[in-house]
Amino acid sequence: MNIKSDALLGNHAQALQIWQQRAELLSSNLANADTPDYLARDVDFRKALSDATGQGNGDGPLSMAATQSGHIGGNNASSAGSDAVAYRVPIQPSMDGNTVDTQVEQAQFAANAVHYQASLAFITSSIHTMKTAITGTSS
């Protein structure tokens, strides 16, 4: 699934995809809460979104200018690249090497679900705006 950002949906489509992948990672963390030596991971949302929208790719405010032919451009990741996935710094590491803090993961998962629904709401309102513009009546 790869929806390029456009004038209608903005970057909410990409954000939705990243929230989705983050939900998957956090669910993996929660499922492995009792697995020895499992290292909890999370998505760096800012990095993932700038990768996905191409802002870190030459035209964003924080990108480096390629002034010579030998300069290498940023990676052209169209989804939340694995670069944005990092290991969580444990607050209370346990003796079996597991770094999942169930409460932290639960809180992050809940917040992630709310963010996902917020992105959905933004997309829905964009669609409603467009519908109103097409039909001339508020649906």
Add this chain to the structure above:
Amino acid sequence: MSLLKIFDVAGSGMAAQSTRLNTTASNLANADTLSGSADTAYRAKEPLFSAAMKQSRGTQSDPESASGGVNILGVTESQAPIDSRYEPGNPLADADGKVYSSNVNPIDELVNMISASRSYQNNVEVMNTAKQLMLKTLDLGK
């Protein structure tokens, strides 16, 4: 659609935790089992979990491989020493009049039971949330 994968991940977590609950139930039920020799005495069973994922972070081309569920590598038997006691009247006693009890520690088992139960509930919550998000996504634009 990675929301669908959450069902697999949480499902594997639930399967792992229910295996753990199963072994706990077996251990508690057999906590007072006696046996005629140390070899046949009941030993506490413990499931061995491992993360079902590709090494470290997954590849650039397939970032979704970075997450995964839980594998149950197997069920191991506790190597804690078996208690023996002198009970010549017991029909199971060996030639020396000894019977061998299990090496189950009921306190450990109760702790395991609570932990498994909580982890199972966590996975159920994750699955419920994923289901709600998917249903909301299906309603997109309405």
